[in-house]
Amino acid sequence: MALICLIDDQAMMRDSLATALARLDHKVFAFDNAQDALTHMRQQEADVVLTDLRMPGMDGIALLRELRRLGFDTPVLLMTAHASVETAVEAMKLGAFDYVKKPFDADEIEILIERAVRQRTLVRENEAMRRTLEDWHAENRMVGDSPTMRPVLEKVQRVAQSAATVLISGPSGAGKEMIARAVHAASPRADKPMLCVNCAALSPTLLESELFGHERGAFTGADRTRKGRFELADGGTLLLDEVSEIAPALQAKLLRVLQEREFERVGSSVTRRVDVRVIATTNRDLRDWAAKAKFREDLYYRLSVLPIEVPALTDRREDIPLLLDYFIARIHKREGKERPILSDETARLLHDYAWPGNVRELQNLCERLCVLEAGKTVEPTIVRPLLNGLVKAASAPAQKVAYRDGQILSDAERDLIVRTLERFDGHREKTARALGIGLRTLGLKLKKWREEGSFIETGRRGTSYTALSTEYEPAFSV
DSSP, X not given: OOEEXXXXXXXXXXXXXXXXXXXXXXXXXXXXXXXXXXXXXXXXXXXXXXXXXXXXXXXXXXXXXXHHHTTOOOOEEEEESSOOHHHHHHHHHTTOSEEEESSOOHHHHHHHHHHHHHHXXXXXHHHHHHHHHHHHHHHTOOOOOSTTTHHHHHHHHHHHTOOSOEEEEOOTTSSHHXXXXXXXXXXXXXXXXXXXXXXXXXXXXXXXXXXXXXXXXXXXTOOSXXXXXXXXXXXXXXXXETGGGSOHHHHHHHHHHHHHSEEEOBTOOOEEXXXXXXXXXXXXXXXXXXXXXXXXXXXXXXXXXXXXXXXXXXXXXXXXXXXXXXXXXXXXXXXXXXXXXXXXXXXXXXXXXXXXXXXXXXXXXXXXXXXXXXXXXXXXXXXXXXXXXXXXXXXXXXXXXXXXXXXXXXXXXXXXXXXXXXXXXXXXXXXXXXXXXXXXXXXXXXXXXXXXXXEEEETTTXXXXXXXXXXXXXXXXX
16 A cells, blocks of 8 residues: 555546545545645655646646655656656656656556555665665774774775685684674675674584585485575675684685685585685684694685784774774664763773773673763772773783682683683583583583672673682783
């Protein structure tokens, strides 16, 4: 059903057309002059305007011109018994949807109305998508103007113009995925899809199917044919997050698709070709891993054609005030609450903090402050319990603190477990495997620390961690 504004100074024509359109389940507002129709449309916009061309006072062309001047994007259908090429050209230049000559039947008008409504819907959907995309880019833009970050952002712009593979490395939480999306957004493939696969989250079998797809019956549970991410991203970009976690057997297949741009689905012998730009991220030193035979050396060189190193937040401290302001403003807009105000002492504390979770940890802190401290002045006493007390800022001297016997060792153990949990985004099975302990042992330790109040686990499946009440600077890293 469409909402139609019908304008015709001839009563018989107006009434018969309104009746015919109403029988087709359209809602019709009929007027004998354009001025009254304009007054009505200011209160209730129509889906389609159906107007006679020649009328006393404001004619159809003048009405069309006035609608466009007022900013209405409503499709306009012009009706006339006196059609001419000049009039049709003028109407189309002004943005008329179509032009129909009297006499006509209801079926002809119905088809035109359906087309007009469909076009208007598509235009508005595209506009909504464009605004959504603009909002996404505004909310996910790279923030930073430090001497360390500036060269990275400049490199993003240069790398984006190439179709070569990119390897983005850096610590967890530093913004590697954001860099990857910035590369895609600045590339000639920006209007094509960008898909992401977390290589650490899937078993080798599932990851192979996810990347390359599978045929029906290829393995247990494969009840239908499925396209993989390489096929779905054809013409666009594929992000391989945590690429270092890909199993050796699958590394060989990935190498082939990078070299030859071709692959086979699981369970198929049909070779398929794709045009996909691959961006990979890792928090490991892949060169070192390749030297130690933990990662294929030829795959490493194929991935690192255009390397980008993302610095830790402690290496770009000048950006911390910018990031704080950016995250707080974004969350404030989303939540609709008053912004928290950081005192000078709090700003200095956050500047000097070590940020083991990097930008992700800073963003999580801003989320908490915007929700829990909206409209308040935030002092250090509020912030300190929210920070990971295990690591002090690199610029701050380590302090010697008296501990009970065995306390330092237990705190070091907790630090190692917390960092490993962060690295695997809360995946306990992978954390336990990496630490060489049982899953039950890990669970018991986390339960004990939560009950003691020395460990906080937040987010879905525990994606953010805070270990409390320790003040030493560990000499190891994960």
